[in-house]
Amino acid sequence: MAYKSKTDPALQALQTENTSAVFSLKRSILTHFQDFTKDFQSNMHHKGYRRFMDKLMDKEIPKAYREAAKAPVDEKKVVFVEVRHPQITNSMQVMFDELANNYDYNIHTHFLLTNGTIRADFRKRCLDAVKDIATAKYVFMNEASNTMSAMPLRPETKIIQLWHGCGAFKKFGFSTADLIFGASKDEQLKHPFNKNYSLVTVSSPEVIWAYNEAMNIDESKGIVQATGSSRTDIFYNKEFLKEAKEHVYELVPQAKDKKIILYAPTFRGRVAKAETPDMLNIKMFYEALGDEYVLLIKHHPVVKNPPAVPEEYKNFAMDVGNILSIEELLSTADICISDYSSLVFEYSLFEKPLIFFAYDLDEYFDWRGFYYDYYELAPGLIAKTNFEMIDYIKHIDERFDKKAIQDFRYKFMRSCDGHATQRIIDTVFENPEAHRKECKNFEHFYTVPKVESSKTPYFKRVENVKKQKKNATKLYDGVKNSELEKGSVIALDIKSKEVKTLAKANGIKLVKSSNLDEAIPAIAQSEYIIIDKPSTLLDGIELREETKVIYLPPNAFPLKTFGCDTKGYRSGLRREIYETAPLFKSVSAVTAPSEATGELFKKEFGKDVKVLNIGDIKTDIFFDEANKKKILDKIYETNPKLKGRKIIVYISTNGEAIDDSAMYEYLYKDYVLLKCYTNLNNATETLIYYSDSIVDVSNMFKPYELLSVADIAIGNINAPVLSFMSTGKPVFLYTKNTNKALSEMETLVDVKEDIKLPIYNDIEDVIKQILNIENYDYSGYNQTKDKYLANCNGKSLENLLNQLKYINKQS
Template sequence: MSFFNNKKVSGKNVVRSTMLENRSKAGAVKLWLTRKWLFPFLYHLYALKPIQENKVIFMEIRFGNLTDTYQEIFNELVCNYNMDIHCHFFREGFVLKPAELKRQIDFVKDAATAKYLIYNDSSNTQGSFKVRKGTKVLNTWHGAGAFKKFGNSTIKKIFGGTEKDRATYKLHPKYHTVTVSSPEVEWAYIEAMGMEYNSQCVKGIGISRTDVFYKESFINAARDHFYDILPQAKGKKVILYAPTFRGMPRSAITPDMLEIGKFYEKFKDEYVLVYKHHPLVKIRPTIPTDYRKFAVDLTDDMSISELLCVTDICITDYSSLIFEFSIFEKPMIFFAYDLANYFDWRGFYYNYDELTPGPICYTNSEMVDYIEHIDERFDREKVHAFREKFMSACDGHATERIMKEFFGDDIEQFRRPAPVEGDFCDLPDAKILFRDEKKRIDRMKKLMNKAASAYRKAAKQPVIENRVAFLPDEASDWDVFYSLEKVLKENEGQYEIIKDVTYNAKNIESFVSKLAGAKVIFCSGEPYILRMIELREETKLIQISPELIPLYPKWISSKEIISGYNVEENKYFPIRSKYNAVMGSAEKDNELFAKNYKLAEDGKVVNIGNITTDMLFDEEFKANARKRLETICPYSTGKKIVLFLCKDRESAAGYLNRVMTMMHEAYAREYVCVGMVCDGKPGRRLEISEYLEGFAFDPRFVLAQRVAQQEADSLDGDAMPDSAGGVRMDKIDWKNVAPITHTEAIAIADIVVGDYCSQMFEAAIIKKPLFIWTPDRITFGREQEFYFDYDNLLPEITCSSNAELLQKVNDIDNYDYSALERFCERYISNCDGNTSIRVKEILENLIKK
């Protein structure tokens, strides 16, 4: 019997092997062409342009957010300097190869004119070109200490490549600075990065991300966040199990050898067990239902830095997190059941038995026994010595030293007159391709030139006294001016109304020419068109304030504007609007509205309510919304609705899917769950898991699918087989079906659940049961500043966990509306269905002036 690649030879196997071999050869050719020719060529081509002295680039190879190795440095730069900061996310292993290549090309082009390049890993992209003179390169590396081998140290190991591979495709450029946790481990990084020719660049001055472990505010917030997620952990100790991955980064797997049952039997009354898997692992083992009150996987819910702050005992294997955890000088257990294999696979810089400051265990029984006798067996002095040896430079001031060492005095010319405060690490958006954003800005510049010229020309003519314009910002719902338009049209011909258009190169000139003749412009948010033109003095601006109450800084007070992160956009498209009137809800909050919107010299905040809430009292509006929802999503017909309104953020979908999964068991026959994003970028939709289809959905996402499907069917001649309300799907022109808006959804919902968006408070106006659901309040609170004490805004209906929310929903028949009544009286008493009538009176007064 003959074998081929350890499999019996067959026609199918030979063909498959040939295909794999050809694919491998094609991949090798592509790698050579990009790393040895394309990337160096593009870098040196774009390097013909001068260096931009204030440009800083952060590069993430795999992850879709700015990881903790960068965060302290990023915030230091944003808060104290006017730098042009660009963040590139390759997303290797998480997006398709063509998408990876686009992102890599964008980075190479951008890097060519950067003064500072900052890395935290190795890749044959960053090592593919010789960095030009005048550009400085920093590597903060993503692991502390020196534990398992990496880079050149793994040559001849299974994990590493061959010497030929390393010589052909370099993983590192010439660095100015490589930061490590102590002088003790400098040698290991010199070896791993092949820096023998430039050994002075490796400096044991500390790891930036460890500074948070010396901040009491961070530790307290981590503890609060942990108890918000796991209230059952209060009064108990925490065992953290955080193994490193096995295999290669692109196909990383996690070990599944921990026997929860043994830990549960011994420690269920005294401890909770928390899992934190490596972020490269895509498929994780599930925790058996019987143990879910004792053990929980917080991989997606808390950062490793947060978890280390709340951990009492850490179980790991070969992860470098032991170095960070040693700062707390607490017990560590090393579950190294596959030590021999892992040594062959990757190897270690120090003798494993001598390095580890805790017991090496090969079985679950050994770990359980150690924890049972931990008081007499834990050797704190050994951990302290370990910390002193490997983490001596991690003292809470590492970022300060790194800034001084790498940037020096060169960036002092860009120091802000006064620093800004806040956490700005959530500003970079990995979903947006760098090239697409650049194209958008370039396109908007061209439109701006046309718009500004056409507006100036048309503004030479007098304003038309009865011309009124409605300008929503790009993220506003289509119905935001519905009630006001209805009121203004009651006297036919009294007003000429101009509505916003989807402007482009063909229509923008004619649109702004009409806009130039408007006596009054109503805005919802900050429409982009007004960033392109200098508005004439005769035109009056009224802001309807789409946010019902100003929960947090927006627009001119937003982090995007204050930080100046999007430098080019802020330079060419600043927010220019100065309002003659801003609609507010309660006089006590006028100052907050004035923070978000700039007032003209004679401008003021007027407390007359919010026009969008008028629609809540319109029965025809409500009936049409319900009918359209059932057309878009037929399985909602006859069902009650639980509406979730979530502020747009990366973690929203994860939290939502978990709580909807829990609700499915109890409510699937009676209810459907509708999820919608608020306060996000135009076109953002919630990614609700497919397994919840038929019970939970984002109606805007479903409608987009209908449109796409119909367009596809028109090409291949197939018809959509299902029906909506007795009408065949293929007979509905989905392009002309208006998407469900937030106000429509609230009007037809039976229960409203919101997190951090003011739209949810519309439910209080019409006495719909409302719950404030804040599963990530602590984490999100670090990213988002709030004007109010959010925890005490409506404590009676606030839920910090999924279990608490389900408990309140189960008791919906006993819902107490008194808290909502007090809230309405305090914040939104003028939202009575007649706001548009009062706005009309203001309009008439402005026109008379």
């Protein structure tokens, strides 16, 4: 038999075939193993989660609640519980504002962050919430929660479910027990989500039956009532409607001369992995309707990755989910396209055209189902194609059936008349008129609460302040008659790193209130106490008359409010703490960098305090050459390539990032850029390509420290950058949306009127100015500096120590 070469085509084919077969076998085995491992891990995860939830719901929550419920109910305590979101959402905002503005109740907030945090944190949040609720008179919710249902609720406490939608459209709760979307009845009964309610508010008598069914509530108890939906009251507020339209036009200026189509679909799938439909054809809409309409898109908030709008249609279509609320959009849209979302009920209040884009109706019906026949329910076009919708809109005048919308509104929204919130209060609260307070200016206080710290929630802070006051008063009464050390100065609980450094260098003792045994004797024997944040310890005790407390404001430039003028204080949401330790009660004097700034600072104390026009201690670091050298050495030690060029410092307090590529492209030869984000979560990763010129040092330095080495400062509208003007070096204010930035701030000055610096919205405009820095315009800059920062010259602490000796004599 003749020998065949290894290059023989037949042999090669055989070898390839065998290799391919072996590879396929191996790949098949590996794939099956990976699938098995994945299924095993998933199964173990679910089993672990079930064990975690069983223990939490069946044992830990009932135990924690019963223990806390041994204390009496606080008749004034009202608790708002957000189940998934880290802020007060729209379904509770109107109620929250009403109670905060017009009543003297003690309002607490809890954010469970269900599906949004790790198990240990979720457990802590749940237990903190139920402990607080155990002594509450009223509790408000807007979503179902097995945490709230696991409590063995005492009869004195009322839980009000405001719910997050109107009408009754797609099924939920018990109504989905036999459908793909829902859990089985046994699973829902094991850890019920809709239990313990005293009242469930709905938009119309028509839908009471559906909520009784979904929440497994006995209709004879009368818990579900057609009070109207609190959130819809806002649609009857003329001021809101006017501001909403102005806000839409501000952010979408191309909408001013056109009509607005709102596309707001609900999500698909389960909440944890929610997806949004992507069947609306923007190109078709643009080509057919672009001359007369703009298209604004608002995806459901649980959707994490909505599809992007193609760049070529940006002047016609825009995803406004992150910049406009659904209330603003519903009140300004001329046409609304949705599918199975309950927002169609709210939109019916405006009696404008509705289109139902139900291309997957059969699939959605099998998945979740509806309470009413979809075709009989929908008061507008039910479309399965883009062509149908476009054709309907083109002939909207003759095809729109307004009576159908009016009938729909009456059937499902008849209790939503603009007075639902007050009706709910009158239904639930016992003698609410006895808790009325005067309200001079109605404000939106729902923006005030922060996410409750899982470490120390508010109710626990109240307990801690009361305990601190009791222990401190006892200790202080025992030593307050001891001899006072004339001229002695201590610094208590100093927050600012710059102030700490200077205090140590000048022999000022740093004291912490966490150690009362050390702090109280020091307080009792000191003539002067320096603080740079409110002190519940000092405000909770009666200091001897000879002791004077000097407050160092948070920043040199008087940008943000910080005391009795803040929305947080005026809202009364921290009432219990301020009743125990009145804010700034102990403060005798405040430091200020100028007379004008001092007058603004005085407003924050709610009383007359002495103003010491000595400058601002934090800005002393700007003039400290030795400290500047230390900071530069630290920077150059880790980034030697930065040496030899001037330094631009970028400070961001709102998370807004600067364009690294643009900065590098134009400035890298002469400048380096050092970035500092005050929230480390906003710190950006700089490409290695730019690392010889651009470095994020957020984790190394505080803003004032970093600014001390700057030749030029750039930042959003923030106090550290404005304080940097005390150096006389160039400052650039930069933010992509000035109006949005200002709307989120509580300021002491009128930014647009009092700060004589331009505010840039395009970083390239800033770059142009830096390239021409020798012609920097100091005219408005110097006006602002001279008015608000006149005494910041690097000697503020020295000036303060020189003035302290005269305070007691003058007082």
